[in-house]
Amino acid sequence: MKLVTAAEMQAIEESSVEAGVSLDDLMENAGLAVAEAIRDDLGTHAELFGKRIVILIGPGNNGADGFVAGRHLSNWGAKVTAVLCANRKTPDLKRDPAEQAGVTVEDGLTDSGTQLLQQRLATTDLVIDAVLGTGASRPIAEPLSSLLFTVLESAVPVVALDLPTGLNSDTGEYDVAGLPAETTLVLGYPKIGPALSGDFTVTGESSVLDIGIPDGLDSQITATLITADDATELLPERPIDGHKGTFGSTLIVGGSKDYLGAVTMATDAATRSGAGLTFVATPKSAYDRIGGLVPEAMYRPLESHANGDLSPTEAALTAIEMASRRTSIVVGPGLGSNSSATEFVSTLLSQLQPDQPVVLDADALNILAKTYRWWERFENPAVLTPHPGEMSRLLGISTEQVQLNRLAIALEAAEKFNRVVVLKGAATLIASPDGRLNVSPWVNSGLAKGGSGDVLAGLLGGLVAQQPEDLFEMASLAVFIHGYAADSARSEFGETGMRPTDVISRLGSFYRDTVQVDRQ
Ligand SMILES: NC(=O)C1=CN([C@@H]2O[C@H](COP(=O)(O)OP(=O)(O)OC[C@H]3O[C@@H](n4cnc5c(N)ncnc54)[C@H](OP(=O)(O)O)[C@@H]3O)[C@@H](O)[C@H]2O)[C@@H](O)CC1
Ligand SMILES: [K+]
Numbered sequence: 001m002k003l004v005t006a007a008e009m010q011a012i013e014e015s016s017v018e019a020g021v022s023l024d025d026l027m028e029n030a031g032l033a034v035a036e037a038i039r040d041d042l043g044t045h046a047e048l049f050g051k052r053i054v055i056l057i058g059p060g061n062n063g064a065d066g067f068v069a070g071r072h073l074s075n076w077g078a079k080v081t082a083v084l085c086a087n088r089k090t091p092d093l094k095r096d097p098a099e100q101a102g103v104t105v106e107d108g109l110t111d112s113g114t115q116l117l118q119q120r121l122a123t124t125d126l127v128i129d130a131v132l133g134t135g136a137s138r139p140i141a142e143p144l145s146s147l148l149f150t151v152l153e154s155a156v157p158v159v160a161l162d163l164p165t166g167l168n169s170d171t172g173e174y175d176v177a178g179l180p181a182e183t184t185l186v187l188g189y190p191k192i193g194p195a196l197s198g199d200f201t202v203t204g205e206s207s208v209l210d211i212g213i214p215d216g217l218d219s220q221i222t223a224t225l226i227t228a229d230d231a232t233e234l235l236p237e238r239p240i241d242g243h244k245g246t247f248g249s250t251l252i253v254g255g256s257k258d259y260l261g262a263v264t265m266a267t268d269a270a271t272r273s274g275a276g277l278t279f280v281a282t283p284k285s286a287y288d289r290i291g292g293l294v295p296e297a298m299y300r301p302l303e304s305h306a307n308g309d310l311s312p313t314e315a316a317l318t319a320i321e322m323a324s325r326r327t328s329i330v331v332g333p334g335l336g337s338n339s340s341a342t343e344f345v346s347t348l349l350s351q352l353q354p355d356q357p358v359v360l361d362a363d364a365l366n367i368l369a370k371t372y373r374w375w376e377r378f379e380n381p382a383v384l385t386p387h388p389g390e391m392s393r394l395l396g397i398s399t400e401q402v403q404l405n406r407l408a409i410a411l412e413a414a415e416k417f418n419r420v421v422v423l424k425g426a427a428t429l430i431a432s433p434d435g436r437l438n439v440s441p442w443v444n445s446g447l448a449k450g451g452s453g454d455v456l457a458g459l460l461g462g463l464v465a466q467q468p469e470d471l472f473e474m475a476s477l478a479v480f481i482h483g484y485a486a487d488s489a490r491s492e493f494g495e496t497g498m499r500p501t502d503v504i505s506r507l508g509s510f511y512r513d514t515v516q517v518d519r520q
Helices: 006-018 023-042 061-075 095-100 113-121 144-154 192-197 228-234 261-270 284-290 312-323 339-351 363-369 388-395 399-404 406-417 452-466 471-497 500-505 509-519
Strands: 052-057 079-084 104-107 126-130 158-161 183-187 205-209 223-225 249-253 277-283 298-302 328-331 358-360 382-384 420-423 429-431 437-439
Touching (some): 006 023, 023 183, 061 095, 061 158, 095 104, 104 113, 113 144, 126 144, 192 406, 228 509, 249 312, 261 277, 261 284, 261 452, 284 298, 312 339, 328 452, 358 363, 363 388, 382 471, 388 399, 388 406, 406 420, 406 429, 406 437, 420 471, 437 471, 452 471, 452 500, 471 500
Parallel strands (some): 052 079, 079 104, 126 158, 183 205, 249 277, 249 328, 358 382
């Protein structure tokens, strides 16, 4: 499912006009679709008759849509009052027809406006928020903030038209002076901001309404929300007569004397990915304590000094030998980033067969961030899986800068490094150097715990092992499956109580559920 930015929606509007569907057509379609959705939600025309509806009208086209919806609702028997929450341009083309259809227009901007609205709300069944849509451009100020607060206090149910006022369509940032909705009726395409924030307390339940945008214009949209159907399509084939060689093999390079859990979780996750074989290369100091912990995997120690640190040159030779017949390699979980680990990673990456796909996670990313123009030092196709802190180090900017514009940052990093980038966070983003961008539908604070990233890296390594040509697709699939399993862990333990190991044990559930659907 495509997700639009405000600028893309604007461009689509312009292309619609060129294709013969005018802005007026779109607004008429939008207003009618909103009115129909409200009527259908109530059940019948009879239910709508006599209902008291207040429409909050803003300064732009969102407000114009509100007038069109009000016109239809009034024609169908509702008692509609449009409350002006901003000055509107004259002539106000959608206002006159609405008034002719019986809509009462009141000015919310006068001194007595808020008081009048307060009285009216006492007998109002429904508020339609047509104040701001995709054109919101600055913080909400007086007198609008008081008007919106009056509505919020009244506890009358709110239906937002296109977006709840205060919710930024691109970033998902929410202005606390805004108006949360019970329902959001989204026009044409879902907006990317709400998907990125994942805060459904602001949008309530969303549905997307068809407003008659001509077909074929969505190629202008960069971002796609990954749906369960998309993920099902991406699952690597599992031929009935396949053997373990059919499903590829992954090598996980990680662990250190100080960090033992990360590589174990990545390995455990890889064994639930469907890959045929999982190998682990871990420093001798770690091998002595965790070697064999995941019984399905094959472990080998990497040469270490007496103090437990890697012996970089010999260890890299061993890892390269182990990597030689593997169809994917994961580097990073728990590896540490001291000088031995840094030299080891540099040597390993520069000597791998250049067509071998690599998943770079955790400490591998911190090591690369310290390496001058690392992206030119090896040729291998790769997926990088940074969290915002790791991304800030990779790009040399602050974490706040990353968080403020995650979409652009993910795309910029993918293009600059010429690698697939998974920018983790609420609604993880997957960006490809060719400009494609997928958005995870999962938002789950239960994943904000040490170990979640290791699980994702191992799962991804195992998926890439099965389909090494399709890094963007496998990264998107891994993020989806990881989120799906985490959702199941959340239903059992809650966001507070769930652990990364609970996610691992549920990684198989998406395959199981999908296969069951397939066979029904
Ligand atoms: N694109 C499409 O295909 C279609 C779009 N459609 C509809 O159009 C909507 C977008 O319309 P829009 O561009 O007129 O923007 P909208 O949100 O109504 O308001 C912009 C106005 O608000 C003002 N303003 C900004 N921030 C503010 C603040 N904090 N407090 C107060 N004022 C503020 C801003 O002022 P400015 O920034 O210019 O100073 C400007 O005057 C879209 O959501 C959908 O409903 C459909 O009808 C048909 C198909
Ligand atoms: K709105």
